[in-house]
Amino acid sequence: MNRKIVLSKTMGFCFGVRRALDLVEKALAEKGDGRVVTFGPIIHNSIVLDSLARRGVVVVHSLEELQDGDRVVFRAHGVPKSVSDQVRQAGYAVYDGTCPRVGKSQKIVHDYCKRGETVCMTGDREHGEVIAVSSYGEGVTVLNNRMDVESFEPSGPVLLISQTTFSLPLFEEISSLLEKRCDERGFSFARYNTICPATATRQKALEELASEVEAIVVVGGKNSSNTRRLYEAALRLVSRAWHIEDARGIVSEMADYRSIGITAGASTPDDIIFDVEAALKAL
The missing domain is CATH 3.40.1010.20 (4-hydroxy-3-methylbut-2-enyl diphosphate reductase, catalytic domain)
Structure with a gap:
């Protein structure tokens, strides 16, 4: 045939993934006795991760796993704010591989929550990016589908952002439903389309x-x-x-x-x- x-x-590969992997290469090239570690898997690809492991890169999931002299790479999805703060305060060499677009979402959440506004985020609750971004504000609500919107009860102005790799049609659907829900209750609604x-x-x-x-x-x-x-x-x-x-x-x-x-x-x-x-x- x-x-x-x-x-x-x-x-x-997208820009954010290439950037994160370049930082791993940079950390490996740096002279030093400590390990090169990534806080969480640097990307979601087992073949790439296995290749990095064979070169000595270690994946850690908690601060307790870090050792003196470690060079710590933050993954493209970002890490929770508490992790970032503690790793830096402890004096580790940090290679921040957080995708700039994820970093923008982190700042949006921080700024809006600081003003007392409600932030919602479309995405997968267990995804590393969603966990990291949500940690930059109090009470961020994650919406993954229509049912999540129907069970959400706004109590004031609402801002909607998104996981950078979320489905655009689903983001648009959730955005329309949430805007209608806010209008019915007399609350303002705004959105930032943070999908890459x-x-x-x-x-x-x-x-x-x-x-x-x-x-x-x-x-x-x-x-x-x-x-x-x-x-x-x-x-x-x-x-x-x-x-x-x-x-x-x-x-x-x-x-x-x-x-x-x-x-x-x-x-x-x-x-x-x-x-x-x-x-x-x-x-």
């Missing part, structure tokens, strides 16, 4: 890709929020879609399709994408 393989116009433009561009590119192919392979970590959202969108757009981490996830069923598209999450390296492309061509 003469199979057509089409690559999405926008996919793979690269996320929206990646989702739009997926829609264009779907118009050209029968099936889509989504490449990225199984625990990557933005990759999961791409996969969920692909399932709605084409007759068949798969979510794999690398070329080892290629299955014989893929050979049944004349045209297959490839897209990838923000934490997926180019070499993994190209390996998947080569494996599909070899079917």
Whole structure:
């Protein structure tokens, strides 16, 4: 079969991920006896994390795990404010890999909560970015779907922001519902669309890709929020879609399709994408 393989116009590493990984490389290159540690996984990609571990990079999840002389890299998703403050106060060398867009959200939350306003954030409650951003203010409410909005009772002016990798259509839906809820109760409503433009561009590119192919392979970590959202969108757009981490996830069923598209999450390296492309061509 003469199979057509089409690559999405926008996919793979985003600016924030590249920046965070560059800081890990910088920390590794620095002379010193201490370890290079990341506070939480630097990105949501097990293959990249395994590669860094083989080079001596250690992932820690608590302040108690730090050792004297450690060089500490904050991940792209950011870390809770209390963690950032304590690590810096303890005198560790800090390489702040927090994505600048996440840093902007942290500042927005801090400033609005300081004025006594209610801040809501669309996103996944357990996601590292949401946890980190929410820590910069008191009482931040996380909204993930319509039901969350329906159970939320505003008590004053409300500001809505978003996880940077959240679904834009879902953000728009939640925003409209929340604005109506605030209007009905006489409270002002404002919003900042803090979704990364690269996320929206990646989702739009997926829609264009779907118009050209029968099936889509989504490449990225199984625990990557933005990759999961791409996969969920692909399932709605084409007759068949798969979510794999690398070329080892290629299955014989893929050979049944004349045209297959490839897209990838923000934490997926180019070499993994190209390996998947080569494996599909070899079917």
